Amino acid sequence: MGDAAAMSDIAIELDDLTVAYARHPAVHHLSGTIATGSLTAITGPNGAGKSSLLKAVIGELRPSSGTIRHRLKPTDVGYLPQAADINRRFPISVLDTVLLGSWRQAGAFAQIASPEQQKARDALAVVGLEGFDRRGIGSLSAGQFQRVLFARLLLQDASVILLDEPFTAIDSRTTRDLLEIVAGWHGEGRTVLTVLHDFEQVRAHFPQTLLLAREVIGWGATADVMTTANLTKARVMAERWDESADICEPAR
Numbered sequence: 679m680g681d682a683a684a685m686s687d688i689a690i691e692l693d694d695l696t697v698a699y700a701r702h703p704a705v706h707h708l709s710g711t712i713a714t715g716s717l718t719a720i721t722g723p724n725g726a727g728k729s730s731l732l733k734a735v736i737g738e739l740r741p742s743s744g745t746i747r748h749r750l751k752p753t754d755v756g757y758l759p760q761a762a763d764i765n766r767r768f769p770i771s772v773l774d775t776v777l778l779g780s781w782r783q784a785g786a787f788a789q790i791a792s793p794e795q796q797k798a799r800d801a802l803a804v805v806g807l808e809g810f811d812r813r814g815i816g817s818l819s820a821g822q823f824q825r826v827l828f829a830r831l832l833l834q835d836a837s838v839i840l841l842d843e844p845f846t847a848i849d850s851r852t853t854r855d856l857l858e859i860v861a862g863w864h865g866e867g868r869t870v871l872t873v874l875h876d877f878e879q880v881r882a883h884f885p886q887t888l889l890l891a892r893e894v895i896g897w898g899a900t901a902d903v904m905t906t907a908n909l910t911k912a913r914v915m916a917e918r919w920d921e922s923a924d925i926c927e928p929a930r
């Protein structure tokens with residue numbers, strides 16, 4: 679098999695990736711591959727480097743060392759940041775927020791044709807927000823706003839979707855509805871990577887898991903990775919973290 683064929687089975691390849699802030703490592707010496715069409719949970723303690731890893735994959739953070747290989751154009755990647763990173767005071771309607779999904783494809787100042795507006799309304803209906811088009815995003819509940827962001831991802835139609843803690847502070851009904859959309863993306867052959875804290879959600883809905891504690895603790899089939907021994911190891915490593923440690927301090 680040639681390199682090109684091999685790469686099409688692999689959506690993203692990490693080779694000895696280290697991501698650091700002012701030389702303090704958030705992700706340390708991570709190597710592995712994300713298969714095309716896989717559905718992967720990224721889990722681990724607070725400060726484990728999960729968000730930093732997603733930010734490195736979308737190019738918002740530059741690796742300190744190592745490489746991230748993929749053949750994706752920016753429009754091939756849909757990204758849902760953590761809720762805390764999103765400013766909802768921006769005075770923009772629900773419909774225009776969803777249409778941002780196609781602005782990424784059309785170019786920021788292109789006119790959005792009415793078929794796109796119809797698609798945006800259809801996406802709002804899929805996430806259960808029919809008739810919310812004209813509401814300002816600042817007036818929505820946290821769960822409704824998360825549904826809007828999922829509608830935007832539906833419109834973006836990306837082949838790789840990265841979600842950072844999409845169900846934090848979201849009630850069980852909304853979580854169930856959004857998990858169904860995630861399962862739909864997986865069924866369509868898209869590659870989905872989701873940062874999650876809830877181990878039960880990881881076990882129930884995600885076939886693959888990357889358990890991270892700055893270094894990789896386990897990466898593979900969820901049942902093999904989410905063992906008591908691995909979870910204990912991740913917790914113990916988190917308790918020992920020295921926030922001022924420099925990169926390339928030997929792992930204990």
Ligand SMILES: Nc1ncnc2c1ncn2[C@@H]1O[C@H](COP(=O)(O)OP(=O)(O)OP(=O)(O)O)[C@@H](O)[C@H]1O
Pocket residue numbers: 699703704722723724725726727728729730731921
């Ligand atoms: N902008 C930043 N500047 C400096 N340090 C940062 C920055 N962002 C993250 N860090 C540090 O990098 C480490 C990893 O953070 P990151 O947010 O990637 O972890 P996480 O696994 O997503 O955590 P959580 O579960 O709490 O969201 C932490 O020690 C954090 O303090």
